[in-house]
Amino acid sequence: MNYNLELLKSTQPNVLKQLQAVYKNGKIGHAYIFEGANGSGTEEMMRFFTALLFCENPQDNVPCETCRSCQRLSSGNHLNLHEVFPDGQFIKVDAIDVLLHELSKTGLEAGRKIYIVHEAERMNVKSANKLLKYLEEPDGHVTAIFITNNINALIPTIRSRCQHIKFQPVAKKIVMTYLEQHGVTKSIASTISMITADLKEAEKLSQDDAFAHARKTVLKLVESLSKNVHESLLVVHEDWLPTFKEKDQMELALDLLLFAIRDIVAMKANPEIELTYPDMKQYWSGVALRSSYDVLSSQLQAILVARKNLQSNMNRTLLMEQLMLNLQEGKSFV
Structure with missing residues (x-):
């Protein structure tokens, strides 16, 4: 003991x-x-x-x-x-x-x-x-x-x-420090600290190739939004759906997507703020300059609705196609 x-x-x-x-x-x-x-x-x-x-x-x-x-x-x-x-x-x-x-x-x-x-x-x-x-x-x-x-x-x-x-939840900063002391990059540590306050789970995620791939897939989808809906749908069908086959995987992926949009909102308000994806700071900065708060707010809401629909067992392909259309509506990414 x-x-x-x-x-x-x-x-x-x-x-x-x-x-x-x-x-x-x-x-x-x-x-x-x-x-x-x-x-x-x-x-x-x-x-x-x-x-x-x-x-x-x-x-x-x-x-x-x-x-x-x-x-x-x-x-x-x-x-x-x-x-x-x-x-x-x-x-x-x-x-x-x-x-x-x-x-x-x-x-x-x-x-x-x-x-x-x-x-x-x-x-x-x-x-x-x-x-x-x-x-x-x-x-x-x-x-x-x-x-x-x-x-x-x-x-x-x-x-x-x-x-x-x-017992209070372990602070995000402590989770980050713990992971960095165990050799995890700041970018990955920052993302994981948004997902869990459990140090053991955090360390496990940091060593999980599937999580690293999930993070990469989410960021690829976010970047596709700057092009057009056809590009986004292509990423959904070729990368997203094959990667996130299970309900819990899709739930995590939508959370990671939500954190990405929140990062952009945060960058718009304060360019020096701590981010969930520090490695995307330069890209987020450019998107933030071209995006309105109203459209970003609508995108956050669209992801939350998608998450709710996931809990209602909506067909996942239809869910993601609908989400891509909703995220592209208003074209905040140009």
């Missing part, structure tokens, strides 16, 4: 300080809810906090990583740590039964016990109510951490018995 402290300092500094203060003051609660979007650091912070609570010799409210407890935790065999995961769609009552049985055992390991409920929003009513009975009679030597991306999906009686720790 390892963690990256430096990453936590940059992505969730307030939460880190809050939990370190809780530990320093000896006011450790019996139950916490870590709520945050995927990739916001809830799992990473849970690993840090668990290590801190177990550590026998912490230094400046940081686990020493060398004591017996830290070593056991790192190797994955600490007897006082219990984790519950979803089985299929839900966390079932059987998993809670096993957890409560493990927590009832004595004599295996002295000191605090910690249990983690991953994706806690997946507890069904029976499993949640069974665990609630345990929460209603807290043991001072047991700490619970519920990890969720939606606190409202937990039953109110569990929410009321836990301290709520809210």
Whole structure:
């Protein structure tokens, strides 16, 4: 159970300080809810906090990583740590039964016990109510951490018995810096940071040839708009549709297209603004000079309508042909 402290300092500094203060003051609660979007650091912070609570010799409210407890935790065999995961769609009552049985055992390991409920929003009513009975009679030597991306999906009686720790989405600038430190170009890092705040997903995208090809295809389509509708339709049929065959791929592509038009709007308002496609700055600048806000606004709206039609399962070929006609209407690109 390892963690990256430096990453936590940059992505969730307030939460880190809050939990370190809780530990320093000896006011450790019996139950916490870590709520945050995927990739916001809830799992990473849970690993840090668990290590801190177990550590026998912490230094400046940081686990020493060398004591017996830290070593056991790192190797994955600490007897006082219990984790519950979803089985299929839900966390079932059987998993809670096993957890409560493990927590009832004595004599295996002295000191605090910690249990983690991953994706806690997946507890069904029976499993949640069974665990609630345990929460209603807290043991001072047991700490619970519920990890969720939606606190409202937990039953109110569990929410009321836990301290709520809210994780903010990772800032775009932090995602960019993280990717650039891992060898990703500024242009690609900037585009990815608009798509996700999940550092692991961002790193995965940066290594994905399919994403690089998707980005290239979207930019090719944008450039075709400066010619005529026939050229745009040619790109749609020869490049776009063969590349974006699945619904989720098309959804991402429309988002990337939307970001391109937003870049042009941003360049028109402020030529020095940070862009989703920094490598296109010179081209965007020329388009911005020749484009009116009204037409750019209409283009943004046309893409949003196309995205909505995609969710309604409109035929994708027809959707893109219609979108090209709508984007060319008014001829903002000349």
